[in-house]
Amino acid sequence: MRLEERLDAIVLGAFLVTSAVASQLFHRISAEGELARERAAELESLASLGMRAMTAVHARDALQIVSVSVREHLGATGCRVHTLTDGRGMTSAGDPDGPENREPVTLAMQRGMRVAVLAGGPLRVIPDQMEPLSVALGGQVARRLLIPLRGGTEVIGVLDVEGESGLVLDSANARVLDALVYYAASAAERARLERAGARLEALQGAEEMRAAVLASVSHDLRTPLTTIKALASQLHVMGDDRSEVIEQEADRLNRFVGEMLDMSRLTSGGFVPRPEVAPVEELVVGALQQVEGSFGERRIDVRMPAHDPLPLAWMDMTHTVRIVVNLLENARKYSPGESPVELVVESAGAQMHISVCDRGPGIAPSEVNRIFDALYRPATARADAGSAGLGLAIARGLARAQGGDVVWTERPGGGSIFTLTLPAATVADLDPPRPGIFTPS
Amino acid sequence: MTERLRVLLVDDESQIRRAVTHLLEPLHATVTAAVSGRDALTLAAAERPDLIILDLGLPDMDGTEVCRDLRKWSNAPVLVLTARDQDHDTIAALDAGADDFVSKPFSPAAFLARVRALLRRAGRSGERQSPxxxxxxxxxxxxxxxxxxxxxxxxxxxxxxxxxxxxxxxxxxxxxxxxxxxxxxxxxxxxxxxxxxxxxxxxxxxxxxxxxxxxxxxxxxxxxxxxxxxx
The missing domain is CATH 1.10.10.10 (Winged helix-like DNA-binding domain superfamily/Winged helix DNA-binding domain)
Structure with a gap:
């Protein structure tokens, strides 16, 4: 439910309660003719109070209105409404000269029961919510009264009324107090929702800001990186071998930025995959095209399914290529030596498996659950492995966002197998009849 | 003596303009720089370049728009400079008549290869000799x-x-x-x-x-x- 809708519901509820109280009063009025005029005035002032409290622009104003009314109607000398804040602290609205002592407030808040401060200082907790105050106090004079305010089943605040020479709690006053407690509770709930809404807005603002900053950082980095690479190639022409290192480092920096952007999109929900039916071969072509440069002499052995000439799967091509690239790069970085990396495509019923198998050190059992965490790098990893430790987290995130997954298994004979699973497709999935205008995705 | 090659380089960032100009040195080309889409169109009309290198993120005009306007009267090959997360813009520019693209930060070797391929193709203009x-x-x-x-x-x-x-x-x-x-x-x-x-x-x-x-x-x-x- 949106904030506005909840506020509307509260206002509606408040008017329903007002009318219930009013009709109850009205019945008594007709029975007790003498009191009719007095009660009519009471009714009118309650209704007008309700109107004012509920239409106040801010919850704090509503609390103020309630607190002023309590003083007017009950002859109280001070009134405040304490509401819980998110940090479980308290904030108070109403009479600036209101009661100071926090102890009874905390008691009422924690127990969710009414608390009376009697003449001379002793506290009296009234456990029965329904018991009329005058009955519960049995003739004792209350100088201060603390009534819990509820939002649903939770106590969200306390109405705090003080009468220096004692509060008069006859049945008429008790009824007014009931109504005021209700208004105060609505206003306190509203205050809570306003805070939650403000927090949500702040969070959204922060998220937008983060995305904007990342996008701009990545754009601002591209220019100097392009320049650096161009200058490196000048150095190379002049015969300086260090140019190669400069270029590699620029590429590495560029990868970091790309990974950070991907991660940010994944965690903020900014990545919306559009899976389509596509040949797995195209995925393999795209991934190999990107990584074979960095593999140099090292081989990537590709095995396609023997009995399916055209394996198909549902995938968002651009992002799925990134998954396979990350897995291949991961294999290159963490499995040293010249042993070839295998890329195996197998169809497994309703799923397509694309596995990257290496002969590296494998993963220690204690680390299996953590390798897919962002920024995690195994203890055995070289410090200069050239990665921010986001590759596997991104791979799994991108896979899961489109109905697949990435899992690790131990490779028989030593090493790791990282398997990307995607929903398999058939040629029959290819032909949803659609109007023939080309609609690029 | 053959005429020098003329290249129009359109980018609002001076660093990129300098870097690309350096990269083009082996071609012994005359490089003219433009910093906005409007500049680019004016200069393209005046200079009749053999190649246009166009950044897609210009301050005044969409790069795609520049391509579309250019293509109304020019056949000069257009190489667009783009970025990994700009697939949509890249496709739009290519559909609007750009010939090829490189993503920033590009490798100098790949960049030069693209430039040479574009010039070679443009030089082969006219009828195909053999089927x-x-x-x-x-x-x-x-x-x-x-x-x-x-x-x-x-x-x-x-x-x-x-x-x-x-x-x-x-x-x-x-x-x-x-x-x-x-x-x-x-x-x-x-x-x-x-x-x-x-x-x-x-x-x-x-x-x-x-x-x-x-x-x-x-x-x-x-x-x-x-x-x-x-x-």
Missing amino acids: VIATGELSIDLASRTVLREGRPVHLTPTEWELLVVLATHGGKVMTHRQLFTRVWQGREHGDAQAHLRVHIAHLRQKIEQDPVRPRHLQTEIGVGYRFVCD
Whole structure:
């Protein structure tokens, strides 16, 4: 439910309660003719109070209105409404000269029961919510009264009324107090929702800001990186071998930025995959095209399914290529030596498996659950492995966002197998009849 | 004496302009710089450049718009500078008439290779001398509509043939999914165009490539299109 809708519901509820109280009063009025005029005035002032409290622009104003009314109607000398804040602290609205002592407030808040401060200082907790105050106090004079305010089943605040020479709690006053407690509770709930809404807005603002900053950082980095690479190639022409290192480092920096952007999109929900039916071969072509440069002499052995000439799967091509690239790069970085990396495509019923198998050190059992965490790098990893430790987290995130997954298994004979699973497709999935205008995705 | 090559470089960032100018040195070209789309159009009309290098993120105009305006009166090859997360803009620019793209930060070698390929293609303008496109182990005869791989005929379906012809006659140039679809299917009704295109390309690779997962000719530009590479 949106904030506005909840506020509307509260206002509606408040008017329903007002009318219930009013009709109850009205019945008594007709029975007790003498009191009719007095009660009519009471009714009118309650209704007008309700109107004012509920239409106040801010919850704090509503609390103020309630607190002023309590003083007017009950002859109280001070009134405040304490509401819980998110940090479980308290904030108070109403009479600036209101009661100071926090102890009874905390008691009422924690127990969710009414608390009376009697003449001379002793506290009296009234456990029965329904018991009329005058009955519960049995003739004792209350100088201060603390009534819990509820939002649903939770106590969200306390109405705090003080009468220096004692509060008069006859049945008429008790009824007014009931109504005021209700208004105060609505206003306190509203205050809570306003805070939650403000927090949500702040969070959204922060998220937008983060995305904007990342996008701009990545754009601002591209220019100097392009320049650096161009200058490196000048150095190379002049015969300086260090140019190669400069270029590699620029590429590495560029990868970091790309990974950070991907991660940010994944965690903020900014990545919306559009899976389509596509040949797995195209995925393999795209991934190999990107990584074979960095593999140099090292081989990537590709095995396609023997009995399916055209394996198909549902995938968002651009992002799925990134998954396979990350897995291949991961294999290159963490499995040293010249042993070839295998890329195996197998169809497994309703799923397509694309596995990257290496002969590296494998993963220690204690680390299996953590390798897919962002920024995690195994203890055995070289410090200069050239990665921010986001590759596997991104791979799994991108896979899961489109109905697949990435899992690790131990490779028989030593090493790791990282398997990307995607929903398999058939040629029959290819032909949803659609109007023939080309609609690029 | 041959005339010097004229290159129009359009980028609002001075660092990129300087870097690209350095990279172009081996071509001994006269490089004219423009910092906005409007500048670019004016200078292109005045200088008649042999090549236009165009950044897509210009302050005043969409790069795509610049391409579209240029193409109304100029055939000069256009190489766009783009970024990894700008697939949409890249495709739009290519569809609007740009010839190729490189993503920033680009490798100098790849950049120069693209520039040279564009100039070579532009220099070959006019009629094709021979109906046969021969590259490596592959020979495509446009007249007799036959394909030979290592001298042996390859059987292609009509769609695969059309696709191969469109790609091979634009050798070296990246063709967007839309461009291929429009030329091969000519607007006929079809289901999911992009998915069908990928499937046909996969079949074609299996027929004409020695190693279909490492295609020498039918290369992919993920998210953008395909490119037929001649040896």
